[in-house]
Amino acid sequence: MSNANLTNKDIISPPSKQVPLWAKAIALLALLNLTLGLFNISYVQLRDIYLKYLPAVVRVYDPIKGIEPNTQTDNYLVTVNQLVAKLPEKGLLDPTTKDLLTSLRSQSVALIEEDPFAVGNKFATFAKIQRRMQERVGVESTREAFLTFWSVDYLMSKNVIQEIDFFENKISSLIRTNYFRNTDVTGQFVDDFWRIDIFFMLFFAVDFLLRSLVIYRQNPQLSLGDGMLRRWYDLFLLLPVWRWLRILPVTIRLHQAKIINLEGILAQITHEPAAYLADRVAEFVTLRLIDQTQESIQKGDMARSLLSPEPGIKINNVNEVEVISNRLLDLTVYQVLPKIQPQMESLLHHSLESAIKQSDFYETVRQIPTLGQLPDDVIKQLSNFVTDATYEVISASYSDLEGRELFDSLAKQFQDALRQELQDEATLHEIQSLLSDLLEEMKLNYIQNSQKRTPEQMIDEMAKIEQVAENIQDEKE
Incomplete structure (x- = not known):
């Protein structure tokens, strides 16, 4: 993976590789800090239990919370x-x-x-x-x-x-x-946990800056501020309040260090909501795209853009319609025509035979004993000749520079003539109506088909596909 393509997903859930011991140690240190923070938050509520079963803890921690007999x-x-x-x-x-x-x-x-x-x-x-x-x-x-x-x-x-x-x-x-609990100058209960927490906060502040600097160095297109934003969740480790929010960065660090695996947990937690949300989003996007296309057709915007193209934004200064037309023409001349040549010969043979059989000359020749088979042979040779000649003329003209120019001129004239005819109001209205009806049918069929399978079935199928992909990847490794 290149540095330019680094994403938030790569930072939160990096590619599978050996995790350094220092990363695991820092993750465990963050877990210790979270545990102490939660202990401090819940200490007063659970003090009676500590007093009954762990009186030594009460003797040590009461002074930190400003608690006296x-x-x-x-x-x-x-x-x-x-x-x-x-x-x-x-x-x-x-x-x-x-x-x-x-x-x-x-x-x-x-x-x-x-x-x-x-x-x-x-x-x-x-x-x-x-x-x-x-x-x-x-x-x-x-x-x-x-x-x-x-x-x-x-x-x-x-x-x-x-x-x-x-x-x-x-x-x-x-x-x-x-017990009696002291208050500070602001009237709040004394809580000296910050005297313990300050060492963790300083450590994680340095760690946050170093990690942000690494992201900045690995991604030249990002600023140092952008690198910090990619580690935004680590800021909760630096806040002296709302310490319970540290569960977010701690969980992410434990997952990154491969001490815990959140993939399966998240998959189960978000299974049904994600299935229905994805289904609704896909349905909305699909119908929105069809509606916009249908609206563009009904208003005539698509017809105007195709029949009367105006200068606009071009990517790489390329006329995509012209390139596609040339590509289709190449395929037609060099790939399609050779494959359908036998069918073309059969069609020409049938057409020539039908035309000649209607003439008096054909019946006269057929009555001469020695020339009875001549018309059929002539028709067959003539159809083969016409087909070969047509293909060779088109192929030679298309490959020759001057012939290519004449061919392009013919194609342009054909396009202009077709465009002019398509601008006829009756024709244009008919085509727009047909396309609009076609898109309406697509919407109805999409809704009908989407109801045949539940979102959970789609999610299960995706999970099976992902499992197969993981198995293939494991076999390669």
Whole structure:
């Protein structure tokens, strides 16, 4: 493939060849960057899961998202832990235990009134806590549920261990997910992922410039800006926002590096839409072309262009009609006439025989015994002579310079005379009407025939043809 013929398809899906290791490494690096970006985008939504199963990830990544422990809910859990530690040795009636229960009741009221879960958008979590406490205690008021739960009378009337286990497993685990998140000067939540992403962005910026420069060097007709436009999808790797859009350049790079193969996936995804779209486009283009030709014939534009040609745009300063006419004339003289010479002789023989048989001379000669076969022999020789002479005259005249000029003059005169006669209004109207009807029939037949096969059948047939072509190419290689 020459550089001049390089297309976007060649850049996105280059020809089959061994992919360098550095290309695969860069593609995997882009995949890593995309993975980190998606992790950062989804971190807050999935933080509860990380906290439960991968707490180390939370400890490392919370500072990057500006997340800190919520002092109010953390102090609440500390008090709960102190109560759990005191109960086995002190019991419910110990003054220390009663003080802790009093503290928990006051802290519970503060939680309900101040709602520290709102800072981290944990409304659903707090609603779940309230509902569980109401169901456990059997009251409809959240405030009353907490005050009752952390009372000596309630805990003594229940199994203390079971109640504490309930709170630890069903309530504390939810409270523990709450956090405080810092905001910047603009009021937006802190997100320091850019401190990680900046290294990837710088690397891919250099890679983008180098790839654009290669395209520019390989295609002299392109500017450096054009080379950048051919790698437009790589710009998503350089944007500090909308990082999920990086899935496009990453997917393309993985496909180019042959780490994944998108051909089959794209073929299946676009199979039915492409089939119907291609069918509609082909139908539109075909009918549009026929309609324009039909309109040109009906308006007389085509007749005027053929019968009265005017100066216009010429490619290579060639009169195509004249060249085609000369080519057809060459084929007629040197290829067609020799092949139909026997038929021409038969036709002339028949014509001469019919004409001579109508004369009295023929009947007179036929009655002479020794000359009975003479008329038939003469007719045969005469027809052969006329045919050979005609072909030789045309061939010799066409190959001779002076004869060619006379022949061209005759052809031009014939064309002028034919053109003049075709300009007759009645003749022209008849021809235009016939051609218009012919095109109308072509449209109707095209629509009728196109309905016999579904677009999916056409796509399947194309896929089979492509598979055969690939097999042939593989055999050659």
